[in-house]
Amino acid sequence: MNTKEISPEYLSEWLEVPLAIASKSLEDTPRASMNFIIPDSSDQLRILKECHRKLEFMMTKPSSDLKRKNWESQWQRVSERVAAEGVSEESLRPAYFNRKMLRLRGTYVHGLDASFAYSLHLTILRVLFLHHLQGATSYTELGSGTGINLLILSKLFPGAAFLATDWSKNSLQLIDAIGAARDVNLEGRSLDLRTMEGGETVQVPPDGVILTIHALEQIGVRYESVLSFLLAQPARVVFHLEPLVELYDATANFDILASAYHRHLGYLEGYLPTLQKLEKKGIIEIMECKRLGFGDVWHEAYGLVIWRRS
Numbered sequence: 664m665n666t667k668e669i670s671p672e673y674l675s676e677w678l679e680v681p682l683a684i685a686s687k688s689l690e691d692t693p694r695a696s697m698n699f700i701i702p703d704s705s706d707q708l709r710i711l712k713e714c715h716r717k718l719e720f721m722m723t724k725p726s727s728d729l730k731r732k733n734w735e736s737q738w739q740r741v742s743e744r745v746a747a748e749g750v751s752e753e754s755l756r757p758a759y760f761n762r763k764m765l766r767l768r769g770t771y772v773h774g775l776d777a778s779f780a781y782s783l784h785l786t787i788l789r790v791l792f793l794h795h796l797q798g799a800t801s802y803t804e805l806g807s808g809t810g811i812n813l814l815i816l817s818k819l820f821p822g823a824a825f826l827a828t829d830w831s832k833n834s835l836q837l838i839d840a841i842g843a844a845r846d847v848n849l850e851g852r853s854l855d856l857r858t859m860e861g862g863e864t865v866q867v868p869p870d871g872v873i874l875t876i877h878a879l880e881q882i883g884v885r886y887e888s889v890l891s892f893l894l895a896q897p898a899r900v901v902f903h904l905e906p907l908v909e910l911y912d913a914t915a916n917f918d919i920l921a922s923a924y925h926r927h928l929g930y931l932e933g934y935l936p937t938l939q940k941l942e943k944k945g946i947i948e949i950m951e952c953k954r955l956g957f958g959d960v961w962h963e964a965y966g967l968v969i970w971r972r973s
């Protein structure tokens with residue numbers, strides 16, 4: 664067993680950002696929630712085999728992860744919690760950040776505290792937002808879920824305007840709840856990422872940022888409409904933090920399992936190679952493309968891609 668801590672130094676080295684940004688991103692996070700264990704090599708193998716066994720069983724049934732009614736019921740539960748407890752980072756937490764066994768930088772790790780995965784997720788967001796997205800006048804999120812990402816952005820950049828979009832009615836209700844609870848310029852719009860129905864109501868200014876976080880994953884291979892929309896916007900940058908199957912190592916068992924899981928769920932595929940082709944043609948510039956190497960035990964949803972129109 665090998666206990667480690669997500670310290671400012673660890674974050675700065677891992678995410679390749681200045682120490683000041685890493686420290687600021689951890690400021691409000693209790694240190695105790697940021698400890699994790701790296702199981703030894705025999706346990707690593709045991710966890711891998713266990714995942715393989717469970718995945719084989721999972722694959723005998725179709726996945727319901729991408730269904731709209733699944734999201735309505737998930738966000739209904741969050742709405743009820745927000746009505747009872749008020750708006751906070753904790754009340755807006757999606758239920759899927761509940762696992763202690765995770766993937767971090769090529770190994771399985773075990774968070775010591777139940778809040779490790781969510782605390783680390785929010786810390787990563789703060790680091791990336793501060794490092795890559797400072798100074799825009801507006802932030803538009805596609806597939807904004809509970810609104811947690813826009814809440815974090817609005818705390819970091821309070822003077823900006825924020826636009827949330829999602830196909831779930833309960834998601835848009837949560838956005839209204841955040842707007843009512845906080846002094847923030849935040850609006851919500853209904854938008855379907857597969858068809859881009861509703862996209863005509865979204866106009867991003869030249870100094871605006873568009874972001875997707877764990878949302879394009881949901882549209883599988885149906886990214887053509889959203890990509891056309893993104894290419895038509897004069898935005899400063901487009902920021903994605905998504906599971907990108909193309910970033911896995913096809914020769915490593917650790918990654919072969921994750922890509923099998925990704926494909927079983929029908930997650931995003933082909934989008935990154937399409938962006939790379941657009942870059943070769945000189946249509947866009949990819950400013951950042953990397954795998955951060957974090958995820959739950961099944962897969963990694965932290966492929967970072969930042970691009971802009973050339």
Ligand SMILES: C[S@@+](CC[C@H](N)C(=O)[O-])C[C@H]1O[C@@H](n2cnc3c(N)ncnc32)[C@H](O)[C@@H]1O
Pocket residue numbers: 734757805806807808809810811812828829830831834854855856857858875876877878881882
């Ligand atoms: C995994 S959640 C991520 C939510 C949020 N971006 C976050 O990081 O917390 C995926 C979100 O995508 C939304 N979504 C899924 N398919 C969609 C579609 N076709 N159009 C619009 N939103 C969609 C879901 O309603 C859900 O809010």
